[in-house]
Amino acid sequence: MNIEILFYLFAAVTVFAALRVITARNPLHAVLFLVLAFVSSAGIWLLLEAEFLAIALVLVYVGAVMVLFLFVVMMLDINIEQLRVGFLRWLPLGLLLAGLIGVQMVWVLGAKETSAGMTAVQHAADYSNTKELGRQIYTDYVYPFELAAVLLLVAMVAAIALTLRKRRDTKRQHIGTQLKATKQDRLRIVSVPSGHKSDAAPAAADSDVHAAD
Amino acid sequence: MMEAQALHLIESLLSFFGLWEMLRGFIEPVWPAVWIVLKIVAIIVPLMLGVAYYTLAERKVLGFMQVRPGPNRVGWWGLMQPIADGVKLLCKEVIVPTGANKFLFIAAPALALAPALAAWAVIPFDDGLILADVNAGLLYLLAMTSLGVYGIIIAGWASNSKYAFLGSLRSAAQIVSYELAMGFALVCVLLAAQSMNLGEIVRGQQGAYGMFGWYWIPLFPMFVVYFIAGVAETNRAPFDMAEGESEIVAGFHVEYSGMGFALFFLAEYANMILIAALTSVMFMGGWLNPFHGWPLLGALTDGIPGLIWMLGKMFIFMFMFLWLRATFPRYRYDQLMRLGWKVFIPLTLVWVVVVAAWMQTPYWLW
Numbered sequence: 268m269n270i271e272i273l274f275y276l277f278a279a280v281t282v283f284a285a286l287r288v289i290t291a292r293n294p295l296h297a298v299l300f301l302v303l304a305f306v307s308s309a310g311i312w313l314l315l316e317a318e319f320l321a322i323a324l325v326l327v328y329v330g331a332v333m334v335l336f337l338f339v340v341m342m343l344d345i346n347i348e349q350l351r352v353g354f355l356r357w358l359p360l361g362l363l364l365a366g367l368i369g370v371q372m373v374w375v376l377g378a379k380e381t382s383a384g385m386t387a388v389q390h391a392a393d394y395s396n397t398k399e400l401g402r403q404i405y406t407d408y409v410y411p412f413e414l415a416a417v418l419l420l421v422a423m424v425a426a427i428a429l430t431l432r433k434r435r436d437t438k439r440q441h442i443g444t445q446l447k448a449t450k451q452d453r454l455r456i457v458s459v460p461s462g463h464k465s466d467a468a469p470a471a472a473d474s475d476v477h478a479a480d
Numbered sequence: 481m482m483e484a485q486a487l488h489l490i491e492s493l494l495s496f497f498g499l500w501e502m503l504r505g506f507i508e509p510v511w512p513a514v515w516i517v518l519k520i521v522a523i524i525v526p527l528m529l530g531v532a533y534y535t536l537a538e539r540k541v542l543g544f545m546q547v548r549p550g551p552n553r554v555g556w557w558g559l560m561q562p563i564a565d566g567v568k569l570l571c572k573e574v575i576v577p578t579g580a581n582k583f584l585f586i587a588a589p590a591l592a593l594a595p596a597l598a599a600w601a602v603i604p605f606d607d608g609l610i611l612a613d614v615n616a617g618l619l620y621l622l623a624m625t626s627l628g629v630y631g632i633i634i635a636g637w638a639s640n641s642k643y644a645f646l647g648s649l650r651s652a653a654q655i656v657s658y659e660l661a662m663g664f665a666l667v668c669v670l671l672a673a674q675s676m677n678l679g680e681i682v683r684g685q686q687g688a689y690g691m692f693g694w695y696w697i698p699l700f701p702m703f704v705v706y707f708i709a710g711v712a713e714t715n716r717a718p719f720d721m722a723e724g725e726s727e728i729v730a731g732f733h734v735e736y737s738g739m740g741f742a743l744f745f746l747a748e749y750a751n752m753i754l755i756a757a758l759t760s761v762m763f764m765g766g767w768l769n770p771f772h773g774w775p776l777l778g779a780l781t782d783g784i785p786g787l788i789w790m791l792g793k794m795f796i797f798m799f800m801f802l803w804l805r806a807t808f809p810r811y812r813y814d815q816l817m818r819l820g821w822k823v824f825i826p827l828t829l830v831w832v833v834v835v836a837a838w839m840q841t842p843y844w845l846w
Contacts, residue, residue: 295584295637302630322619330626331656334633338652341637341645395615397676440814 270314277310294345295337302333319397483515519611523600531749532562538802545806572738577640580735584638589736589743592631596750599624603757604679606767606786618666618676621758622659625713628751629655632715632722632732635744639735647731650813651715651722657820658712664828665706668699668835669762672846682766685846690778691770696763698838698846701831703763705824707797710755712820714748716801718808719816726810756797757790764793 284304291297305328312321404412490507494500507514536551536558543550551558576582602617604610614620629652636648670676672695673684687693696703712719723731733744760766767786771777811819838844 299584299634318614318616319619322616322623326619326623326626330623330629331659334626334629334652334656337630337633337637338649341633341649397616397619440818442818 274311274314277307277314280307281311294340294343298333298336298340301336302329305329305333317396319400486515486518487511516611523611524597527597527600527750527753528746530753531746532566534749534753534798535565535745536562537798538805541799541802542806545803566742569738569742574738574740575735577735579640581638581640584634585735586740588631588635588638589740589747590631591634592628592747593743593750595624595627595631596747596754599754600750600757602678603754604682604761604766605790607679607683609767609787610679613677613679616676617678618670618681621678622663622666625662625751625754626655626659628747631744631747635736636732639732641735643728643730643734644732646728647722647734650728651732654715654719654721654816654820655713657817658709658824661705661820661824661828662709662713664825664832665699665702665709666762667832668702668828669695671832671835671839672699678761678766682761682768685765686768687846688773690768690772690774691765693846694763694765694768694770695846698835698844699763699831701827703759705828706763707755707759707800709820709824710759711801711804712816714751714755714801716748716752717805718811720810721813721816752801753794753798756794756801759797760790760793766790766793 281304284300284307287300288297288304291300305324309321309324309329312318312324491500494503539561540550540558551561554560554564576585599621601612602610602614602620604613632651632655633648636644636646636651639645669681673681675681675684685694715722721731723733728734733741736744767790769778769781769784769786769789771781
């Protein structure tokens with residue numbers, strides 16, 4: 268009973284936050300509502316005893332991806348009014364897409380095979396969701412998993428290849444050459460005779476001290 | 481067991497005043513929740529006191545390292561200084577800058593502090609002395625420490641100030657970069673312990689030779705990387721570019737005064753103590769006796785409770801934070817990024833492979 272209340276609480280927060288993502292006037296608020304949506308869906312996954320997925324969602328999406336989102340949104344100068352121009356023109360297409368997604372979801376989630384699995388299987392406290400997930404990924408689903416990894420790698424390489432450019436005018440530090448430098452290359456100790464005859468002895472002692480450094 | 485004892489204590493206390501029969505109906509149904517709240521209080525109160533006196537310790541240690549006495553006016557040996565500071569910050573006016581986003585400006589310090597406190601739920605202080613003994617403890621910790629950056633970014637943006645904004649951008653890039661190295665270092669611990677439960681990680685380090693059974697030996701590079709990345713994650717010197725007082729005044733919290741500033745301060749120090757606790761748990765055997773199994777010394781020290789060992793190890797790492805601050809000049813930003821991406825991440829990646837291969841051989845002794 269308690270679990271059900273929690274589910275409806277998380278679900279309501281998720282739906283509210285998702286709606287605010289597209290209705291918020293300030294883009295930064297929209298990003299923060301997206302964070303809220305992620306966190307509350309992580310809560311729903313926790314209720315399904317999928318703790319690895321739930322925490323990974325928070326760790327990867329909330330902790331890393333959304334931080335970079337915030338980063339970018341803060342630096343952009345977005346005029347929200349300009350973005351709303353032509354809202355009515357695109358409304359029919361948007362509604363069509365939303366309807367399509369809705370039909371697909373009802374189709375998949377309403378099917379007998381999946382809805383039977385919707386009631387979470389109860390496990391003992393020492394059951395490790397993470398271990399089980401790892402076993403599945405690296406045995407039954409190893410090829411799809413490796414394919415997904417290769418896909419991500421290609422995307423990464425492509426992103427770097429697209430943005431990396433050699434610039435001749437930038438100054439950069441070469442740590443290797445810096446470390447190779449020795450005192451003999453950089454420092455030359457000169458003994459400067461003092462003008463006064465009487466000061467000659469202390470000055471010589473002074474230069475000795477510098478050499479010892 | 482302790483739970484039943486505590487309930488019994490309350491029962492005997494209340495029946496002394498003849499109130500137990502009257503209040504029984506109210507207490508018993510909510511007792512599990514009350515018990516959890518009591519445990520949270522038992523963690524948070526010493527933590528907050530620890531933070532208060534850690535600030536004093538910092539000023540004293542820095543003082544001694546720079547051959548000056550440090551604060552010594554309020555109370556004997558300056559011991560009331562943190563209390564005086566706290567009262568001062570409480571009484572100060574909270575100023576919200578014009579053009580600031582008021583809601584986010586006030587929410588940001590709370591967003592910084594909440595994850596710093598939430599992470600303490602899975603820290604084992606002794607065998608079984610833990611608030612939430614969850615299986616995915618290590619993942620939970622990574623998730624919580626990665627959330628702390630929101631407080632900093634939002635503070636910088638909501639302040640509507642260029643210095644604050646620059647500070648928050650620096651901090652965000654820094655924390656996201658060092659999180660990767662930290663994560664990989666934890667993957668090595670996870671491999672060695674074969675569990676993500678922090679209690680299990682400590683138990684995995686239990687051996688016949690005391691401190692030689694701990695993970696700091698096989699995972700020594702990771703131990704160093706983890707602690708340095710921890711210093712960078714908490715924005716402490718020599719990685720305190722987010723504050724960088726000589727360049728951007730005080731960085732992300734430049735516009736904060738009074739309690740808003742105090743909350744950032746609390747979050748920073750709670751995070752430092754957390755990193756110290758985590759380093760002790762994952763590489764230094766948590767509550768275990770370092771001399772266990774040694775001739776003579778082992779027998780002499782085995783009676784000392786685990787909590788003492790755990791706190792002692794934490795103190796050593798907390799002192800390291802202060803030592804680093806007093807010793808090293810601040811890194812330049814490009815040097816910081818180079819250290820994170822070009823030194824730590826390749827090193828941790830290699831060590832994951834080394835540990836995984838090592839564990840397949842008979843030479844893995846841990």
